[in-house]
Amino acid sequence: MQLDDVVSSTVTGPRVEEAMYRSIRWLDRCIAAHQRPDKQNLFAIIQGGLDADLRATCLEEMTKRDVPGFAIGGLSGGESKSQFWRMVALSTSRLPKDKPRYLMGVGYVVDREARALWEVDSWGPPTLLGEVAFGGNGHRSDLRRLGRHGCPLGAILREYGPVWGSVRVGRGPGKPLRFSAPSRHGCNPSYATDLVVCVALGCDMFDCVFPTRTARFGSALVPTGNLQLRKKVFEKDFGPIDPECTCPTCQKHSRAFLHALLHSDNTAALHHLTVHNIAYQLQLMSAVRTSIVEKRFPDFVRDFMGAMYGDPTLCPTWATDALASVGITLG
């Protein structure tokens, strides 16, 4: 990657413009100094912050240079998701179709209101499915109704505090009841969503510290969000992180064992989760690729959002808007 001048996406004013023009000049100097263009690929990095005009200028200039690929930079800071996707879309729309587009630092998020989603089976204990970004609040009366079904809500309340949320009632015996609740723990519920949406917007490659870092904090990524395995609710959960996952961790170990190991000082726990989170990521991108090749990517996106948010229509607004901009409608 070229040496660039990056400013935080929350910075405004002349500094952003300065950094953008400097990055172009430094790109030229990198190209001139590059001694092994036949062995190493030098990528340009589009800057310009959250200013559409500046970014457009950067795109126009940098695409004049003959580089093997382009990175989209300056977008992994504390910007809102609404600004984020618009800058990604602007960038991909002006980058050549026959060269790779690398979105740098995807999935870093600040201040998301995460809510936990549970599946509550009338005849069994609740299983934490994952943590998910939700929109609004729900109705307390629904919660009381759940309580009467005899599931150990007390345990949930102790762990998570006051609970509220919209309740989807199943249609028939054995259908699980689902409800949401706020989570006290910070997490990024939208990491995988970012990946899928940005693929839709035309990005090819991504990098992020998130999956391995969150693993080291005891969080396992699953299709419905993530599992904070240090939590007491997993103490006696003898199933794997994800029954569909083929990674070594899921083949050999239970949530209960990982929970116990996470509370010890053996770093092996962190390695087990790291392996799983990387496998999750690889599997996700592989599924994305297959769906594109088989010409059913929009359906894939709808299924993905359904698993992550309970219903495709419940996915965050920014994602709905971004997908709509490329002709993918949800529900």
Next chain:
Amino acid sequence: MKLSLTKVVNGCRLGKIKNLGKTGDHTMDIPGCLLYTKTGSAPHLTHHTLHNIHRVPAMAQLTLSSLAEHHEVLTEYKEGVGKFIGMPESLLYCSLHDPVSPCPAGYVTNKSVSVWSVAGRVEMTVSKFMAIQKALQPDWFQCLSDGEVSCKEATSIKRVRKSVDRSLLFLDNCLRLQEESEVLQKSVIIGVIEGGDVMEERLRSARETAKRPVGGFLLDGFQGNPTTLETRLRLLSSVTAELPEDKPRLISGVSRPDEVLECIERGVDLFESFFPYQVTERGCALTFSFDYQPNPEETLLQQNGTQEEIKCMDQIKKIETTGCNQEITSFEINLKEKKYQEDFNPLVRGCSCYCCKNHTRAYIHHLLVTNELLAGVLLMMHNFEHYFGFFHYIREALKSDKLAQLKELIHRQAS
């Protein structure tokens, strides 16, 4: 379970323990060591990385101090700790304490013993202890015992006597409870020899414990530093002389290469492998030579290396690491030192471990300096492989009557 001795030379026992485990088809070589684990997992290692190590022992050591707090979970799990931790094929030995973390004294009573976990103190009466073992279902377990004498400095003979009495009482009670449970009968109880530094009490403990139907013996209270072990070696010989030949003798808290050899010469069969873990935690790699018959060129090269290292060892500093305030021994090199920054040799030339086949000292140095978790993974892989290789060479030396050479080689390298 059957222990067959191939030969006994100078007090060292060479042989095999056959028909081990629930299915009765495992074998262990003696002298040998047990795989050290923390909360049921080799430190730093997943199943995949552990299986990249050669000669991993057939039996792993679990500690009650890391597992007792999970009693309820294991009871509900029902299928035993081996399956729970993902090691269903391994033989398992459950010790009371973790040999790396010393136990605070003052917590043994006539009715209970306490272990110390991350969550705090777990107090166990005989019935609670046996209930926990019922949930764990290990192949072997150390009987509940009073080992406090080794935690304190000067112990009165009264206290020493009490440790022997209590341990025998615990043993008899545990045996009784075992008789009443089909599940517990599938596990073998290891009797614990106590007695501090008092010869009379040591002999009493050995003789009395040997009368009970235990599957083997744990020699407790010999842990400490090399000087304290030296003074206890005579006691050790006298104790093992009282024990039946056809049952295995384990020792707790002794893991250094020089100490291991001393104990083997005095009739000990099995050791814990926490020493390579301690070395790992201080960012060091085991480099001591145990090839007592190398080719002449190799000998010279090693000697030159050793001399350099000895010069640098002139000022042995106390290394503060995660929980191990121990001095670096002369069996290892400290990869944090600047001189390894551009040393592109493997940790040990000729070592067959994954780390030595794929990486350099310079790389490990870099990982340590940048605080990467991978440093621990790679060092643990090397240190375990090196240590297990050492035990293999002990057995080979005994087979070909070359133990004296091996002993001399190790002694030359001990500081």
